[in-house]
Amino acid sequence: MYTYKHLTPEEREKLVEERIRRGFPPHAPPHPFRGERFYFLTAACYYHQTLLSQPHRRREILREIIPFEIKGAVELRAWVILENHYHLLVRIREYKAVSTLFNMVHGRTSYRWNTEDRRRGRKVWYRYTDRAIRSDRHYYASLNYIHYNPIKHRVARSPYEWQESSVHWYRKYYGRDWLNELWATYPVLDYGKNWDEF
Numbered sequence: 001m002y003t004y005k006h007l008t009p010e011e012r013e014k015l016v017e018e019r020i021r022r023g024f025p026p027h028a029p030p031h032p033f034r035g036e037r038f039y040f041l042t043a044a045c046y047y048h049q050t051l052l053s054q055p056h057r058r059r060e061i062l063r064e065i066i067p068f069e070i071k072g073a074v075e076l077r078a079w080v081i082l083e084n085h086y087h088l089l090v091r092i093r094e095y096k097a098v099s100t101l102f103n104m105v106h107g108r109t110s111y112r113w114n115t116e117d118r119r120r121g122r123k124v125w126y127r128y129t130d131r132a133i134r135s136d137r138h139y140y141a142s143l144n145y146i147h148y149n150p151i152k153h154r155v156a157r158s159p160y161e162w163q164e165s166s167v168h169w170y171r172k173y174y175g176r177d178w179l180n181e182l183w184a185t186y187p188v189l190d191y192g193k194n195w196d197e198f
Contacts, residue, residue, distance in 0.1 A: 037091055038077070038133035040142045043102060044085035046123040051113060053083045058164040060112075061086060064105040073097035078146045081164040082153055087146045089139070102128045140186035147179070148188055 007015065045051045052058050058081040065088070068074045074097055078089035092098060102125075110124040133139045147170075150162035159167045170179055 038139060039088075039090050039092060039098065040131040040133060041088040041090060041098065041102075041128060042085060042130075043106070043128040044126050046126045048084045049124075050083040051124060052081060052086075055163065057109070057113065058082075058086075060109060061105065062164065064108060065101065068097065068101050068104075074101060076166075078143045078166045078170075079164075080146045080149045080162070080166070082149060082155060082162075087149060089133075089142050089146055098128075098130060137186060140182055141188055144183055144186055145188045 052061070061081050062079065065074075065076065065079075069076050073093065075091040076088065077091060078087075080087050090098075106125040110122075113124060114120050114122050131142075133142060147159045147165060147167040150156035150159060150165065156162040159165065160171065167179070
């Protein structure tokens with residue numbers, strides 16, 4: 001993710017040529033599945049700084065996303081906001097809504113947090129990544145992965161301990177038994193390996 005700036009000029013040129021040859025933008029992560037309806041989205045703080053360690057900042061991210069849902073640009077299906085990154089499972093009408101969402105949310109939060117921390121000009125966010133959801137199995141495994149993320153990153157012992165997560169909404173409306181059954185049916189072991197098999 002951050003290796004480009006450590007490459008020699010020759011290595012950079014070769015990498016850019018390879019990306020262009022494969023049809024990717026020269027310097028940005030590729031986003032090839034623009035026609036899909038559901039996406040797993042991830043955004044991280046620059047160099048994984050823990051700029052979201054304060055709960056009010058994690059809640060602020062969600063408050064910034066909600067207007068996009070109200071306008072119908074995205075439908076938030078699951079989320080978790082951790083201390084240095086967050087994941088969203090969304091349904092979208094048009095792919096361009098994704099980049100608009102991240103540009104607005106990250107622009108606003110960067111400005112406010114840098115003002116709050118007296119760190120004008122600090123880079124807060126890195127680029128986002130996306131993954132088109134390819135099947136029901138992929139969808140539910142992604143939902144489980146999102147809810148499991150606080151445990152994976154050792155900030156909670158149970159998904160229910162972490163407040164900035166959609167697991168609480170699912171527990172309220174579907175129940176803990178439903179979540180447990182979903183967990184057993186769509187486990188997240190080795191999540192991310194062999195993506196194309198979904």
